[in-house]
Amino acid sequence: MSRKNTDSLKWDVQKSIFGRDDLIPLWVADMDFPVAQPVIDALKKRAEHPFYGYTQAGSSVRDAVVERMEKKFQWEIDPEWVVFTPGVVPALHVAVRSLTHPGDEIVLQEPAYHPFFPVVRNSGCHIASNPLKLVNGRYEMDYSDLESKFQSRKERSHGQGRAKAIIFCNPHNPVGRLWKQDEIIKMGETVIGNGGIVISDEIHCEIVFKGRKHVSFATISPEFQENSIICMSPSKTFNLAGLEVSSIIIPNKKLRNGFLNAMDGIVPQPNLFGYIALEAAYREGDDWLEQVLEYLEGNLEFLTRYFERKIPRIDIIETEGTYLAWLDCRKLGMNNESLRTFMRDVAKVAVEDGYIFGKSGSGFVRMNFALPRSILEDGLKRIEDAVLKL
Numbered sequence: 107m108s109r110k111n112t113d114s115l116k117w118d119v120q121k122s123i124f125g126r127d128d129l130i131p132l133w134v135a136d137m138d139f140p141v142a143q144p145v146i147d148a149l150k151k152r153a154e155h156p157f158y159g160y161t162q163a164g165s166s167v168r169d170a171v172v173e174r175m176e177k178k179f180q181w182e183i184d185p186e187w188v189v190f191t192p193g194v195v196p197a198l199h200v201a202v203r204s205l206t207h208p209g210d211e212i213v214l215q216e217p218a219y220h221p222f223f224p225v226v227r228n229s230g231c232h233i234a235s236n237p238l239k240l241v242n243g244r245y246e247m248d249y250s251d252l253e254s255k256f257q258s259r260k261e262r263s264h265g266q267g268r269a270k271a272i273i274f275c276n277p278h279n280p281v282g283r284l285w286k287q288d289e290i291i292k293m294g295e296t297v298i299g300n301g302g303i304v305i306s307d308e309i310h311c312e313i314v315f316k317g318r319k320h321v322s323f324a325t326i327s328p329e330f331q332e333n334s335i336i337c338m339s340p341s342k343t344f345n346l347a348g349l350e351v352s353s354i355i356i357p358n359k360k361l362r363n364g365f366l367n368a369m370d371g372i373v374p375q376p377n378l379f380g381y382i383a384l385e386a387a388y389r390e391g392d393d394w395l396e397q398v399l400e401y402l403e404g405n406l407e408f409l410t411r412y413f414e415r416k417i418p419r420i421d422i423i424e425t426e427g428t429y430l431a432w433l434d435c436r437k438l439g440m441n442n443e444s445l446r447t448f449m450r451d452v453a454k455v456a457v458e459d460g461y462i463f464g465k466s467g468s469g470f471v472r473m474n475f476a477l478p479r480s481i482l483e484d485g486l487k488r489i490e491d492a493v494l495k496l
């Protein structure tokens with residue numbers, strides 16, 4: 107089913123962003139698959155009741171989140187800990203504002219999801235960069251650098267760095283790492299041990315491959331739970347981004363009240379249809395999700411083999427979670443501008459330029475593989491032909 111003429115950001119707004127509309131869209135992170143039937147049925151049923159006034163999340167919506175956390179991550183939460191927002195990005199902004207004073211620092215692990223940068227800057231804070239290290243084709247965290255970013259906070263009198271919190275991303279967009287328990291523990295101990303808070307963006311937590319399992323930050327220990335803000339949402343898992351609903355789980359009452367105060371008068375409740383979709387997806391969407399994950403895993407295998415066999419000048423970094431592939435194009439020897447032009451005007455694919463994820467993203471591109479395989483194949487063939495022409 108075509109998404110054209112639906113005001114889709116990916117399909118219909120592409121021309122104003124990329125300057126042409128003959129590109130295969132492999133960029134913004136939503137899926138080119140129709141949503142689960144139970145979600146459509148629930149939305150239709152609610153739409154037929156002709157009152158769309160102010161709405162609060164009822165106990166059944168809260169319970170759906172509570173049950174999801176228990177089922178998927180063995181995390182027992184109290185319904186009161188859940189704060190609903192119309193998206194994770196605004197919630198990150200609220201979280202940062204609730205934890206900082208202007209001039210404080212927030213740690214980002216670059217390459218980082220590009221909206222994290224304005225989240226920090228528009229809160230009046232500075233970015234303290236803790237770049238990931240690429241070791242033998244795999245990204246790792248740099249714990250000693252991280253420690254230095256938070257340690258300097260203790261020595262505030264020296265006027266150096268004042269990191270208050272980290273925006274941690276797991277699974278990581280764009281590099282695709284699903285962080286392991288021991289890595290999460292080291293990161294968490296470093297941040298919390300130095301008085302910081304972990305804002306954990308786990309929006310991609312249910313898109314994981316090869317039997318891997320997502321470990322939610324707060325499930326590690328009561329101390330981690332008390333010192334974190336966990337951002338969850340059905341939007342990536344169930345392809346509901348346009349319905350704008352997310353659940354921010356804040357077990358610590360003081361942090362939660364701070365978050366609610368920072369939100370007051372600025373960030374509204376989600377749209378009522380967001381609540382309906384969240385509940386239907388969490389309660390009845392798992393058969394659909396199972397099929398989608400199987401298909402995505404097939405796409406991932408297909409594109410991995412394609413690059414290995416036919417486009418060896420581009421290396422694919424292993425994707426453990428998310429439906430986003432992180433492609434190392436540095437062997438093509440292009441600068442940011444020429445790689446951008448090459449993908450857009452020669453290959454005719456719309457991918458995300460790596461440099462928007464921070465300096466260490468230069469020479470990389472991010473490619474969305476949540477689409478029908480035939481279109482994915484067409485996109486890969488375009489890249490292959492363009493590389494052959496070089």
Ligand SMILES: Cc1ncc(COP(=O)(O)O)c(C=O)c1O
Pocket residue numbers: 135192193194195196219275279307309310339341347351352
């Ligand atoms: C890591 C991450 N956080 C947040 C978002 C966006 O969240 P929302 O649309 O709920 O603001 C995305 C979307 O791609 C994402 O990848």
